[in-house]
Amino acid sequence: MTSPDPAPDASAAHDLLDQDGVRLTVRDAIATVTLDNPAKRNAQSPALWRALAEAGRALPGSVRVVVLRGEGKSFSAGLDRQAFTPEGFDGEPSFLDLARGSDAELDAVIAEYQEAFTWWRRNDVVSIAAVQGHAIGAGFQLALACDLRVAAQDVQFAMRETSLGLVPDLTGTHPLVGAVGYARALEICATGRFVHADEAERIGLANIVVPADELDGAVQDLAAALLAAPRDAVVETKALLRGAGDRTYEEQRAAERAAQARRLRDLAGLAD
Incomplete structure (x- = not known):
């Protein structure tokens, strides 16, 4: 008599995306987005940005926490310098070609690139960047796109765009100013210097700093703590x-009252 097949493990991880250096895995209420090109220190390209945007669209509604991590010794060393060569990337216009387009065309292309960096702020999920090694330029901006950052002791944040004659344009300036204030954000961006772990924690760039071999465990603990509260309460609080x-102070008071009214009615079973 043959034994029945074992029941599927409901908590097993499922790969929903694996393309262009990006892998999306979902286990229960936690999704993990992995930058998976360690040989190039997870350098970024337009193809990778499209894959990141697709990962956001592919998230199941059951996901509450999204972890962003980089495979290997670096989170992301930033933009692949191949973008600045006349050849660019295979099948892609080079950045030099893009510069020759109209203002509207260039604006549309940059807006498309930015989509990879925007969905992490959605109110229905809390995003955590697990950052080790280099997080430079676009890598720094991708870490800033997340709600929370857990950093390894070897982390090196740097915004190097100005050294290339560019500006940070992948949505990183707003959260950077929000985290550290205008003056320090300007100094970090204009000098392009490295911000190491201890300073990152002190000035608010990192929520938690741990030894590199404890990074995954610290992220798992944080994710579990975030999942302990009811989902709708977290969604409303994040919003x-x-x-x-x-908002003005008075507008924020009104927003708090409206949110609390929704929560009370929901808990009382009176929600629409």
């Missing part, structure tokens, strides 16, 4: 906090 900087 309140994200909008606070754009």
